[in-house]
Amino acid sequence: MTSLLRTARCVRPAFAARPASRITPIALRRRYASAATAAVADSGEQPYFPDEPREPIIQTSIPGPESKKAIERLGKVFDTRSLNMMADYQRSYGNYIADLDGNVLLDVYAQIASIPVGYNNASLQLAATSPEMASALINRPALGNFPQHDWAEILETGILSVAPKGLDQVFTGQSGSDANELAYKAAFMWKRQQQRGGADVDFSAEDISSAMNNQSPGAPDLSILSFTSAFHGRLFGSLSTTRSKPIHKLDIPAFDWPQAPFPALKYPLDQFAAENAAEEQRCLDETERLIKEWHAPPAAIIVEPVQSEGGDNHASPSFFRGLRALTKKHDILFIVDEVQTGVGATGKFWAHEHWNLTSPPDMVTFSKKAQTAGYYFGNNELRPNKPYRQFNTWMGDPARAILFRAIIQEIERLNLVESTAQTGDYLYNGLARLAEQYPQDIQNLRGRGQGTFIAWDSHRRDDVLRKGKGVGINIGGSGERAVRLRPMLIFQRFHADLLLERLERVFKS
Numbered sequence: 377m378t379s380l381l382r383t384a385r386c387v388r389p390a391f392a393a394r395p396a397s398r399i400t401p402i403a404l405r406r407r408y409a410s411a412a413t414a415a416v417a418d419s420g421e422q423p424y425f426p427d428e429p430r431e432p433i434i435q436t437s438i439p440g441p442e443s444k445k446a447i448e449r450l451g452k453v454f455d456t457r458s459l460n461m462m463a464d465y466q467r468s469y470g471n472y473i474a475d476l477d478g479n480v481l482l483d484v485y486a487q488i489a490s491i492p493v494g495y496n497n498a499s500l501q502l503a504a505t506s507p508e509m510a511s512a513l514i515n516r517p518a519l520g521n522f523p524q525h526d527w528a529e530i531l532e533t534g535i536l537s538v539a540p541k542g543l544d545q546v547f548t549g550q551s552g553s554d555a556n557e558l559a560y561k562a563a564f565m566w567k568r569q570q571q572r573g574g575a576d577v578d579f580s581a582e583d584i585s586s587a588m589n590n591q592s593p594g595a596p597d598l599s600i601l602s603f604t605s606a607f608h609g610r611l612f613g614s615l616s617t618t619r620s621k622p623i624h625k626l627d628i629p630a631f632d633w634p635q636a637p638f639p640a641l642k643y644p645l646d647q648f649a650a651e652n653a654a655e656e657q658r659c660l661d662e663t664e665r666l667i668k669e670w671h672a673p674p675a676a677i678i679v680e681p682v683q684s685e686g687g688d689n690h691a692s693p694s695f696f697r698g699l700r701a702l703t704k705k706h707d708i709l710f711i712v713d714e715v716q717t718g719v720g721a722t723g724k725f726w727a728h729e730h731w732n733l734t735s736p737p738d739m740v741t742f743s744k745k746a747q748t749a750g751y752y753f754g755n756n757e758l759r760p761n762k763p764y765r766q767f768n769t770w771m772g773d774p775a776r777a778i779l780f781r782a783i784i785q786e787i788e789r790l791n792l793v794e795s796t797a798q799t800g801d802y803l804y805n806g807l808a809r810l811a812e813q814y815p816q817d818i819q820n821l822r823g824r825g826q827g828t829f830i831a832w833d834s835h836r837r838d839d840v841l842r843k844g845k846g847v848g849i850n851i852g853g854s855g856e857r858a859v860r861l862r863p864m865l866i867f868q869r870f871h872a873d874l875l876l877e878r879l880e881r882v883f884k885s
């Protein structure tokens with residue numbers, strides 16, 4: 377607490393200039409201080425943020441008058457039609473997100489699954505205010521041309537220290553979509569290099585001239601295979617592999633790439649074991665048919681461990697092992713998109729660790745909770761044969777990589793992956809109990825044994841999300857009717873109790 381206050385004071389001189397009526401984070405935290413003792417007493421857990429609010433604070437409807445004013449102002453210069461809630465991050469703390477009207481909500485959506493260790497985390501504030509960070513911010517390097525002297529050190533002690541098993545190199549990028557597109561490019565260059573006869577075989581004159589006309593063979597008829605309901609981003613290449621909702625794709629020219637069915641599992645899983653196994657086999661068979669027959673052969677398959685934006689669709693480890701086997705059999709690459717599942721939320725650092733693969737994926741893409749982005753790989757052949765083929769101005773960002781390193785240190789210091797696995801089991805059991813009482817409101821509960829990466833279907837999903845805010849919980853949806861939980865890794869059992877209690881209030885209403 378003391379160090380947090382000291383840090384907050386020294387990094388935020390601007391608070392002094394704020395209107396007197398606004399409560400500063402420091403004062404707010406003091407007000408919450410007694411919550412710590414209460415939380416410990418109730419659950420026996422040591423809270424990671426001892427001076428978090430004990431429970432949500434609801435003072436107005438949301439948005440309240442101050443938020444409405446701010447939204448109206450913003451709406452004049454920025455599209456606010458997707459706005460969920462106008463937040464005040466300086467007053468948000470730990471698992472709680474604050475608005476401008478004094479409302480403070482338990483946040484189990486966490487910036488679309490992207491806040492790992494709490495708002496205004498003291499350790500991250502220290503990293504953010506270090507001379508190293510200041511230099512990275514104001515002297516941003518074009519990493520491909522002028523990497524900073526300690527880039528290897530930053531990677532080795534950060535991003536690469538949590539690299540998936542078997543992958544020891546990284547190409548860094550800006551966002552999840554960017555990470556996926558970079559991985560696709562690596563896959564295509566690898567496949568063409570292989571078809572030409574290796575890294576030493578040069579491009580033909582026809583390759584070179586046709587590439588400049590966007591024609592084959594220089595711009596080859598190859599594809600990336602993705603799955604129904606998949607979400608891999610919204611940039612041009614990634615959007616062609618996204619299949620979650622038409623609104624993302626309408627009016628945008630797209631590659632004619634194959635789409636394999638993703639298993640539609642029936643719940644509860646133990647009651648439909650045979651049907652689900654048959655469904656997964658059907659999807660694997662169709663995937664193989666597409667690999668063999670699609671007019672533009674896939675250079676890679678991309679798959680999410682849990683299809684998140686597309687509705688929180690799960691498949692079994694054996695399905696993913698089956699995909700891995702197909703990619704090996706047909707000599708194409710296996711890309712696992714861990715943009716949303718990565719960094720601990722499923723109770724493993726990387727969700728694909730749940731699958732017990734016999735050989736690692738060829739590439740694993742990441743972003744969101746990592747706060748930086750990119751793809752991990754291990755095979756040297758995935759480095760293109762010439763410089764500048766995989767290149768852009770920034771090629772990542774040391775500032776964001778330093779932040780991820782601090783996040784990793786915080787995760788390790790507090791053992792947050794293990795804790796998320798345990799809290800997730802506790803939360804899942806609580807939801808299973810609620811599902812028995814409110815079968816209309818919790819259908820197809822999924823995510824058992826997957827940390828806090830839990831979701832269910834609801835016939836009145838949007839109503840539940842809206843009413844959730846009224847009782848102090850910020851929850852997200854996915855797909856057409858799923859309620860998805862994406863709490864931070866500092867979400868504990870006493871938060872789960874609170875969430876369950878508030879959800880029940882919503883279900884009763």
Ligand SMILES: Cc1ncc(COP(=O)(O)O)c(C=O)c1O
Binds near residue numbers: 554556610715744
């Ligand atoms: C699995 C997955 N891949 C890719 C993306 C795209 O990431 P970004 O929005 O950072 O481009 C997302 C975003 O939600 C995602 O969930």
